Amino acid sequence: MGYLSDIEIAQRCEMRPIYEIAAKAGIPEEYVEPYGKYKAKIDLAMMRDQSRKNGRLVLVTAITPTPAGEGKTTTTIGLADGLSRIGKKVTVALREPSLGPVFGVKGGAAGGGYAQVVPMEDINLHFTGDFHAIGAANNLLAAMLDNHIHQGNALGIDPRKITWRRCVDMNDRQLRYIVDGLGGKANGVPREDGYDITVASEIMAVFCLAESIEDLKARLGRIIVGYTYDDRPVTAAELKAVGAMTALLKDALKPNLVQTLEGTPAFVHGGPFANIAHGCNSVIATRTALKMGEYTVTEAGFGADLGAEKFLDIKCRTAGLTPDAVVVVATVRALKMHGGKPKAALAEEDLAALEKGVPNLLRHVANIRNVYHRPCVVAVNRFPQDTDREIEFIIDKCRALGVNVILSTVWAEGGKGGEALAREVVRLCESEPKEAFTFSYELDDTIENKIEAIVKRVYGGSDVNILPAAQKQITRLTELGFGKLPVCMAKTQYSFSDDPLKIGAPEGFTVTVRNVKVSAGAGFIVALTGDIMTMPGLPRVPAAEKIDVDNTGRISGLF
Numbered sequence: 016m017g018y019l020s021d022i023e024i025a026q027r028c029e030m031r032p033i034y035e036i037a038a039k040a041g042i043p044e045e046y047v048e049p050y051g052k053y054k055a056k057i058d059l060a061m062m063r064d065q066s067r068k069n070g071r072l073v074l075v076t077a078i079t080p081t082p083a084g085e086g087k088t089t090t091t092i093g094l095a096d097g098l099s100r101i102g103k104k105v106t107v108a109l110r111e112p113s114l115g116p117v118f119g120v121k122g123g124a125a126g127g128g129y130a131q132v133v134p135m136e137d138i139n140l141h142f143t144g145d146f147h148a149i150g151a152a153n154n155l156l157a158a159m160l161d162n163h164i165h166q167g168n169a170l171g172i173d174p175r176k177i178t179w180r181r182c183v184d185m186n187d188r189q190l191r192y193i194v195d196g197l198g199g200k201a202n203g204v205p206r207e208d209g210y211d212i213t214v215a216s217e218i219m220a221v222f223c224l225a226e227s228i229e230d231l232k233a234r235l236g237r238i239i240v241g242y243t244y245d246d247r248p249v250t251a252a253e254l255k256a257v258g259a260m261t262a263l264l265k266d267a268l269k270p271n272l273v274q275t276l277e278g279t280p281a282f283v284h285g286g287p288f289a290n291i292a293h294g295c296n297s298v299i300a301t302r303t304a305l306k307m308g309e310y311t312v313t314e315a316g317f318g319a320d321l322g323a324e325k326f327l328d329i330k331c332r333t334a335g336l337t338p339d340a341v342v343v344v345a346t347v348r349a350l351k352m353h354g355g356k357p358k359a360a361l362a363e364e365d366l367a368a369l370e371k372g373v374p375n376l377l378r379h380v381a382n383i384r385n386v387y388h389r390p391c392v393v394a395v396n397r398f399p400q401d402t403d404r405e406i407e408f409i410i411d412k413c414r415a416l417g418v419n420v421i422l423s424t425v426w427a428e429g430g431k432g433g434e435a436l437a438r439e440v441v442r443l444c445e446s447e448p449k450e451a452f453t454f455s456y457e458l459d460d461t462i463e464n465k466i467e468a469i470v471k472r473v474y475g476g477s478d479v480n481i482l483p484a485a486q487k488q489i490t491r492l493t494e495l496g497f498g499k500l501p502v503c504m505a506k507t508q509y510s511f512s513d514d515p516l517k518i519g520a521p522e523g524f525t526v527t528v529r530n531v532k533v534s535a536g537a538g539f540i541v542a543l544t545g546d547i548m549t550m551p552g553l554p555r556v557p558a559a560e561k562i563d564v565d566n567t568g569r570i571s572g573l574f
Contacts (some may be wrong), residue, residue, distance in 0.1 A: 018245075021127045022573050025135035028276050038273060038308040040106060041067075041282035048269065050143050056269035056547035057282075057303060059227065066304040071339040071444045072103075075314040075394075076323035078376050079518070080508050082358055082524040086426060088126065088316055090344045090433075093425020094394075094440065095312040096277040098434025101301050103441070105279060106308040107132070109315065110296045111146065112269070113214045115186040115551055118559035122287075122574040126424030130459070131279045131435070131448070132273050136570045145284070146184045146213050147221075148267035152235075152260040153216045157181045160240050160257045161196070164204050166234040170249055174206045177241035180531065182547075184213035188552030215291045217547040220537035222264065223285035223297040224333055231268060232261050238536035248495060262552035268522050270300035277430050280307060282499050289316025290508045291549055293325040298334045311442075317508035319343060319379040324473050326479060327387050329501045329539055337452045340390045340443040341383045342436070344423075345376045347401040347409070362400040369405055373412050374520035378475055378511065380418050382536040386472050388450035390443040392435050393420045458499050462489045462531070465502045470526045474511045480526040485542075488531040488562050499535045505543040513545035 019027070032053045037047045046058040074185060077087040091107065098105040107357035109132065111450035112491065123139030125132050132138060141147070156181055165171055183190065190210035207266065213219060217238055225231035237253035243249060251257055284300035287293055293300075294316030304311040315322030316404040321343070347369065348361045354372030356365055376393065383391045393413050397408065410420045421439050424432030456468035463481060470476040481489070509515035512524040530543040553559070561572035 020574065021131065022135060022571065024129060025125070025133050025276070026569070028133050030133055031274060031278050033272060034276075036274045036278065037291055038110065039278065040272070049270070051318050052139060054143060055272045056143060056266065057272055058298060059269055059408065060093070062299060062303045062306065064306065069305040070309045070311055071438055072301075072305060072321065073310060073312045073340050073444070074338040075312060075318040075342045075344060076345050076379070077317070077344040079320065079353065079510060079548065080350060081316040081349040081352040083346060083352050083361060085344050085346055085349055087344045088124055089130045089426050090342065090394050090396065090423055091129045091229065091312050091314040092126040092132060092275050093280070093423065093429060093433035094285055094342065094436050095279050095281075095434060095546070096130065096275055097425070097428025097437035098310050098312070098440070099277065099279050100430045100434055101437050101441070103310050103437070104308045104338035105310045105312065106304040107224065107275065107279060107281040108296050108301045108304040108311055108313040109281060109283045110314070111142055111283055112562060113146070113212065113286055113288070114140070114184045115214070116210050116574070118553070118557055118562070119551065120554050120558065121187045124556055129276060129429035130425040132177070132278060132283060133274050134273070136573055138273060139573055142273050142283070143267075145267040146286070148263050149183050149218050149222055150184055150213045152263045153182045153213070153218045154265065155239065155260055156238070156251055156254070156256050159254050161203055163254055167293065170253060171243040171245070172241050172249055174204050175246045176246075176342065180211050180235045182211045182213045182216045186212065186551045186553045191550045198259055199220050209550070210265070212548040212551060214286055214288045215335050216413050217534045217537055219285065219287045220292045220534055221293060222268065223287055223293070224537055225303070226298055226334065228261065228265060228268065231264065232540070234536040235260050236536075239533060249475045262545065268299065270297065270303050280318055289322040289325060290547060291505050292429070292537075293329045293503055294322040295330045300329065301336065302334070319382060320511055321504070321506065321508055322471055323383070324455065324469065325503060329503060331532060332454060332458075332501060333538060338389055340392065341393055342394050342440065343379050343383065344394050344396065344397065345375065345409070346396045347405045348398060348431065349378060355518075364402045364405060366404060366408055369408055372519055373409060375518070376409070377416065378417055378520045379415065382473055384416065384418065386455050387451070388453050390447045390449070391418050392436070392443060393418055394423045395420055396426065397422045409563060431572065456502075458501060462493060462498055462502065462540055466504070466528060469504055473523060474526065475504045476524050476526050477522070480525050481528045482527065482529050484515065485528045492533050492540065500533070501539045503534070503539045505541055505547045507545050507547065509548060515545075
């Protein structure tokens with residue numbers, strides 16, 4: 016008998032009406048704005064209810080990603096269902112998927128197997144229109160910027176120093192570098208331009224860090240769109256674009272409520288990439304979820320060196336959040352790949368490859384324990400081919416760090432397969448002595464020293480090479496008063512280093528910073544390393560080729 020696909024499992028689920036899910040979370044009906052039967056937005060007034068105390072916050076992160084897969088979102092959802100099964104009132108807070116990965120290589124981000132959020136098709140496609148609103152706000156600002164120049168350029172904006180790009184939520188390499196404004200004077204000022212994918216837009220980062228409409232407007236107003244001929248930054252507020260942009264975003268800012276396959280309330284809202292931006296769902300959704308449960312389980316994108324670092328150093332710092340426990344997800348298969356084992360041979364027992372690859376897991380775990388001082392557990396997604404000797408090897412290595420390893424079977428068993436992990440998380444939150452939560456750097460330090468702290472303390476690198484152009488940018492940003500902002504590293508997700516081929520836990524490497532810019536609205540400095548692109552392309556065989564719809568409207572091929 017063959018396995019059911021993720022979408023087939025999701026389509027067989029008997030979803031509960033969204034009002035029932037809201038009631039389960041303790042959300043009064045007057046705060047629920049339904050989008051059909053099974054999804055809703057929650058009024059922002061719910062977050063402002065001071066009578067509700069926050070529950071405990073659990074962060075799920077992972078080892079460095081490999082083609083073998085790790086199952087971080089699946090574990091997040093299965094853990095939440097496991098906590099519910101052992102009697103805890105729990106909520107989930109996740110990111111919304113981008114259409115780029117959905118139609119590209121990675122697929123959607125609604126979990127997998129019997130640990131999914133539903134309606135899976137809606138969440139992976141248009142959902143409630145949040146990304147469209149973000150793209151529209153981004154492109155409205157771009158249109159108003161170019162129109163200002165066309166109409167006389169009262170602010171003296173230098174067309175060669177425009178930093179604001181248009182966006183579209185699709186992998187489209189053709190739009191990375193373009194020339195626009197062609198066709199004569201009536202059609203704008205010709206200039207080099209380009210598109211970013213919507214999840215790389217600063218509007219997405221602003222959206223996910225804003226705590227209210229007032230905060231959203233303030234952040235939007237601070238966005239820098241370019242510089243004048245005398246090198247003065249020009250903001251969205253100066254273009255008088257903030258009110259209209261906020262109007263486009265006001266409904267999107269309300270968090271979305273859906274459910275897991277087992278009926279656990281799930282807030283799915285916002286979705287910045289973690290290798291470009293900060294990789295976490297919205298502060299508003301997290302805060303709302305925390306008021307609705309004893310436990311809130313959330314995740315951060317890619318490996319812990321990216322998503323968790325930014326969750327802890329940027330989101331937690333900005334929003335005043337402190338995770339009570341951290342789960343680091345790994346698979347035996349992925350660790351063997353980090354040890355040099357080819358994907359086609361991962362079913363074979365290979366303790367030698369595992370020994371070479373397990374340092375990747377241990378470095379992530381050590382960072383959580385020793386840099387941020389958070390209680391930690393390793394969740395191993397067990398595959399049928401994993402041997403007892405391989406599992407014992409990982410357990411022994413983690414035990415040396417004082418961290419327990421729990422086997423997870425949530426993909427196959429849903430919440431039942433997450434009960435053991437849930438009990439360990441509860442133990443960490445309720446029984447484990449807590450050290451003071453610390454960050455990897457202090458805000459008062461220089462931009463250069465903050466970058467160096469991340470590279471050396473989190474990545475395990477030995478040095479940082481800041482290219483002359485990037486150093487000039489740092490000097491200018493410091494002069495403009497941005498030197499005390501946190502740093503968001505734009506780096507490959509496939510390695511601790513800036514070289515995707517350096518798998519495992521490389522040492523002695525130097526990270527090269529080639530460009531530094533400010534996301535003034537989001538409130539962080541972006542340091543670009545390696546060949547990070549803000550507009551991905553589709554692969555040779557995109558996932559979109561396998562997606563179809565039958566005459567009844569039933570979608571197939573989505574994952």
